[in-house]
Amino acid sequence: MTKKARPSDLDGPTLAPLTARKSPSQDSWLGYLFILPGILGFLLFVAYPLVTSGYYALTEWNGATEPRFIGFENFRYLFQDDPSFWPSLKATGLFMVLSVPSGLLIGLLLAVLVNRNLPGIRMIRTVLYLPVVLPAVASLTLWKFIYNPDFGLANQMLGFLHLPTRLWLGDVNLALPSLVLIGLWGAGGSMVIFLAGLQAVPKELYEAATLDGANPTTTLLKITMPMMSPILFMQLITGMISALQAFSQAQILTRGGPNLSTNFLMYDIYVNAFENQQFGLATAQCWVLLLLIVALTVLVFRFSSTFVFAENEN
Amino acid sequence: MSQLTPTRPGQKSSQRSRTWTPAHVFSVVLLLLVCLTMLFPLFWMITTALKSNSAIYQIPPRLWPEEFHWENFINGFKAINFGKLFLNSSILAVLNVVGSVFSSMVIAYGLSRIRFPGRKVWFYIFIGSMMLPAIVTTVPLFKLFLSIGWYQTWWPLIVPAFLGNPFFIFLAYQYYFSIPLSIDEAARMDGANHWIIFTRIMVPLTRPVWIAMCVYAFQGSWNDYLNPLIYLPFSPEKWPLSVGMASFAGGFAGVAATRWNEFMATNLLYMLPSLVVFFVAQNHFMAGMGALSSRSSK
Numbered sequence: 001m002t003k004k005a006r007p008s009d010l011d012g013p014t015l016a017p018l019t020a021r022k023s024p025s026q027d028s029w030l031g032y033l034f035i036l037p038g039i040l041g042f043l044l045f046v047a048y049p050l051v052t053s054g055y056y057a058l059t060e061w062n063g064a065t066e067p068r069f070i071g072f073e074n075f076r077y078l079f080q081d082d083p084s085f086w087p088s089l090k091a092t093g094l095f096m097v098l099s100v101p102s103g104l105l106i107g108l109l110l111a112v113l114v115n116r117n118l119p120g121i122r123m124i125r126t127v128l129y130l131p132v133v134l135p136a137v138a139s140l141t142l143w144k145f146i147y148n149p150d151f152g153l154a155n156q157m158l159g160f161l162h163l164p165t166r167l168w169l170g171d172v173n174l175a176l177p178s179l180v181l182i183g184l185w186g187a188g189g190s191m192v193i194f195l196a197g198l199q200a201v202p203k204e205l206y207e208a209a210t211l212d213g214a215n216p217t218t219t220l221l222k223i224t225m226p227m228m229s230p231i232l233f234m235q236l237i238t239g240m241i242s243a244l245q246a247f248s249q250a251q252i253l254t255r256g257g258p259n260l261s262t263n264f265l266m267y268d269i270y271v272n273a274f275e276n277q278q279f280g281l282a283t284a285q286c287w288v289l290l291l292l293i294v295a296l297t298v299l300v301f302r303f304s305s306t307f308v309f310a311e312n313e314n
Numbered sequence: 315m316s317q318l319t320p321t322r323p324g325q326k327s328s329q330r331s332r333t334w335t336p337a338h339v340f341s342v343v344l345l346l347l348v349c350l351t352m353l354f355p356l357f358w359m360i361t362t363a364l365k366s367n368s369a370i371y372q373i374p375p376r377l378w379p380e381e382f383h384w385e386n387f388i389n390g391f392k393a394i395n396f397g398k399l400f401l402n403s404s405i406l407a408v409l410n411v412v413g414s415v416f417s418s419m420v421i422a423y424g425l426s427r428i429r430f431p432g433r434k435v436w437f438y439i440f441i442g443s444m445m446l447p448a449i450v451t452t453v454p455l456f457k458l459f460l461s462i463g464w465y466q467t468w469w470p471l472i473v474p475a476f477l478g479n480p481f482f483i484f485l486a487y488q489y490y491f492s493i494p495l496s497i498d499e500a501a502r503m504d505g506a507n508h509w510i511i512f513t514r515i516m517v518p519l520t521r522p523v524w525i526a527m528c529v530y531a532f533q534g535s536w537n538d539y540l541n542p543l544i545y546l547p548f549s550p551e552k553w554p555l556s557v558g559m560a561s562f563a564g565g566f567a568g569v570a571a572t573r574w575n576e577f578m579a580t581n582l583l584y585m586l587p588s589l590v591v592f593f594v595a596q597n598h599f600m601a602g603m604g605a606l607s608s609r610s611s612k
Binding site: 027028029030031032033034035037038039040041042044045046048049050052053056063110113114116118124126127128130131133134135136137138139140141142143144145146150151153156159160185188241244245247248251252266269270273274279282283286287289290293297 | 346352359371374417420425474508537540547555556574
């Protein structure tokens, strides 16, 4: 987390009063006793695997024998010889580019629409949020049925409109957008967070703007968007990170196909590790994923200073 | 969901306007259309669950089944040993909820109410580990669990929950912070130790946040697919519903042609607990979301 870029972010207001707080006594050992499960969890499930994965990435290891050190051979293989690695980067990148902006846009639009006092609005919000609550496996298998080329709902609706039917998940050009569409079904997730943000915008700002004769477009651009930019930014980052880790769609619906068009990086890692027993190679891919996430996050943080409005900036 | 943020006096103004401008009518119509679109796949699922097998392949399709085939629920139930899988998922969910919520509450208490050197560092470490993609740790953990004989057992799906969840620690930490420290001090005057302050004062006071955490933990465990898939691939009798349903749909082991009506019937049963928890704890769920976005990203 780059603290400098966003002083108002999660660490700022929460920790500032901490130092100022008086405490009844110094209970060092007690404090450590309380956080002991967390320390154990961090050492066992974060620190240890992180360090060892750095080593495994440099080994050839099939899970049965001991890992054999081979230097950067895994990375060389990935970037030069691996037939599925570049397609996996392409599919992941394309999925991110297609799904994140569209998901944010629809979530924001829905939030603006439901941020009013209409009759039954709570019910409408609940319905829009409903798909998010469903277990991923349940909704993905439902969509598998909907996309079925022979009798699926998607093709039957096209038939009803006298349009040519599609192969959906079987079509090289359509499989990835079909998965993006499933993601948009869950746009209620970002809607709820945007809604919370919209409701936190001080109403006085709108009242003052209305008194000054501002029209709705102006208030949207000059008040709502600047006030929402930190949330938009957070959503952008979390959206990108989760898009980079798309897995279940590929595993349940497409098996990475057709012709590797939905071979997401996470799915490729899963196949390499747990189906092909190439654990060293898979770990190397994990590091590529990690570096991608770090690089993108830093990039967006840098870029954010131009558009994120921070109320209490220095 | 109106509890997302406390109502302030200034907010009244938005509730005054009930006049139906064309913009209002337009947005209501648009919202209803969006709602219908969102609900239609679920409606399709329910009617499919009640159709006969031949009716599924009927073209053009019928929106409403000609006759209701309730036996799809029974046949689907038997086809994948649903009761056993449901029990597995339930046990895992209960253990995950209890483990992660309790440990995170304790850890967050230590970080926010006890003063000791290094607590800031540990706070940042816990929060920072939220950023790490789980897959990076998956392969080494797989080897670790394999070497201690936990492969094909439930331990890898249970034990990590008891050692704190960074997101929950963050949520609880934020919430503890809104409670005045003078309460602790008064309790300590009366001779209470930290454990008593935690169990008798903090746990009751933080009810909203730990209920929200329970909901999240339940959803997380009930929905988890990758971990059971990795650790239990050859133990169908230990599968949770997520892996069982994916297998039933032919996604996992390429099981023979699916009877979609029976599948949708069991899929509905699989969804049901998630829906029930959501509707029962809806306000807490949304409050957690609200707290997350309004406190952390504002």
